[in-house]
Amino acid sequence: MAISAKQVNELRKTTGAGMMDCKKALVEAEGDFDKAIEILRKKGQKVSAKRADRETSEGVVVAKNNADNSKVVMLALTCETDFVAKNDDFVKLANDILEAAVAGGADSAEAVLALELNGQAISEVITENIGKIGEKIEVKNFTIVEGEKVAAYIHGNKKLGVAVALENVGDADFETAGKDVGMQVAAMNPIALNKDEVPAEVVEQEMRIGKEKALAEGKPEAIVEKIATGMLNKYFKDNTLLAQDFVKDSSVSVEKYLNSLNKGMTVTKFVRVSI
Numbered sequence: 001m002a003i004s005a006k007q008v009n010e011l012r013k014t015t016g017a018g019m020m021d022c023k024k025a026l027v028e029a030e031g032d033f034d035k036a037i038e039i040l041r042k043k044g045q046k047v048s049a050k051r052a053d054r055e056t057s058e059g060v061v062v063a064k065n066n067a068d069n070s071k072v073v074m075l076a077l078t079c080e081t082d083f084v085a086k087n088d089d090f091v092k093l094a095n096d097i098l099e100a101a102v103a104g105g106a107d108s109a110e111a112v113l114a115l116e117l118n119g120q121a122i123s124e125v126i127t128e129n130i131g132k133i134g135e136k137i138e139v140k141n142f143t144i145v146e147g148e149k150v151a152a153y154i155h156g157n158k159k160l161g162v163a164v165a166l167e168n169v170g171d172a173d174f175e176t177a178g179k180d181v182g183m184q185v186a187a188m189n190p191i192a193l194n195k196d197e198v199p200a201e202v203v204e205q206e207m208r209i210g211k212e213k214a215l216a217e218g219k220p221e222a223i224v225e226k227i228a229t230g231m232l233n234k235y236f237k238d239n240t241l242l243a244q245d246f247v248k249d250s251s252v253s254v255e256k257y258l259n260s261l262n263k264g265m266t267v268t269k270f271v272r273v274s275i
Helices: 005-015 019-028 033-050 088-104 109-114 122-133 174-188 200-216 221-239 254-261
Strands: 058-065 071-079 138-146 149-154 160-167 249-253 266-274
Touching (some): 033 122, 058 088, 071 088, 071 149, 071 160, 088 109, 088 122, 149 174, 160 174, 174 254, 200 221
Antiparallel strands (some): 071 138
16 A cells, blocks of 8 residues: 555654654555554564674663762663764663663662553663664663762763762762762772772782782792782772772872861762773
């Protein structure tokens, strides 16, 4: 049957699919609008299955605070190419999914996919978008960080986000402090909050490396343990958040910077999400 340009355009506006895809769907559906939408959905599902083994190494990280800033929800939506990641519609999709996740009280990526967005399961919304753009899309990371006050920092390219939980904030500007510490985490990528949170196996490995290096340099065995301990402490300083030199003022540590804003102010948790 003959399909008019008006029908094709209406279906394109409704689904966001390409003109030719819409025309083919309408022809196959014999002009039935709802059936054509279903055909396009199935096309999206086929594309999704076909691209299941593709790597989604591009995308965006988005974050949202709750009303009293005691919680930040952070989500990474990934795709295959930077071109798609920079598209306004893709960024909007990420934020729409995040809003639905917050409103629905999701606590995992799987729970996010089961929620509805505009009356449709988010998993189906993603499948439809895969059909539209021809790239694999995934909710790659979903993280919740809670604390006395929590701030989020999203790097300019939207490929990296950090959530920082603070305590003993007092009257200090927690948003500025959180952003500063978030930038620190983004730039320096600490492995832990402090030395007590460094995994035991990492401590053992660094001590072993320190001892082997000291012996290789011909140091007396009697002081090898002391030398290795000194190297371990240097490792803690360089790789744990609170002990690191503050990137905005290397004369103080992150711990001292926070304490200068309000006595006892510190970080209780941080999460770094990177595409």
